[in-house]
Amino acid sequence: MSKPKHERALEETEAQAITKNIRVSPRKLNLVAGLIRGRTAQDAVATLTFSKRRIAQTVKKTLESAIANAENNHSLDVDRLVVTKAEVGRAVVMKRFHARGRGRSSQIEKWFSHLKIVVAEQSVPAPAAQQEAA
Numbered sequence: 001m002s003k004p005k006h007e008r009a010l011e012e013t014e015a016q017a018i019t020k021n022i023r024v025s026p027r028k029l030n031l032v033a034g035l036i037r038g039r040t041a042q043d044a045v046a047t048l049t050f051s052k053r054r055i056a057q058t059v060k061k062t063l064e065s066a067i068a069n070a071e072n073n074h075s076l077d078v079d080r081l082v083v084t085k086a087e088v089g090r091a092v093v094m095k096r097f098h099a100r101g102r103g104r105s106s107q108i109e110k111w112f113s114h115l116k117i118v119v120a121e122q123s124v125p126a127p128a129a130q131q132e133a134a
Contacts, residue, residue, distance in 0.1 A: 013121040015070035019062045025111035033086035041081035066117045076121045089114035
């Protein structure tokens with residue numbers, strides 16, 4: 001007796017990679033994720049390579065993992081991959097305290113995030129020369 005098979009949540013032309021508990025706030029991570037949404041995979045990797053933000057290297061590793069999953073697990077063409085989703089979620093929040101004057105304290109929140117990147121194989125557009133001839 002085993003569990004019934006789990007239905008695949010993604011389309012046949014999609015692959016994903018998930019990174020959990022990244023030590024950066026979701027607001028900062030969403031700024032970097034916004035840079036790659038809707039871009040081709042190669043363009044997104046180039047953008048993240050030259051980004052000045054510290055978290056861009058972690059996002060790049062996740063994107064490269066999604067590309068590798070698409071190529072190796074789902075046999076998709078790497079040259080036609082597009083970043084369709086780059087979702088940022090809230091993870092745990094570590095609570096710390098900061099000593100203040102007069103014996104008081106204040107709270108410091110250290111935010112963590114989750115990142116999910118989905119890449120999809122884009123259909124091949126027909127060349128313009130063939131459309132005009134037809």
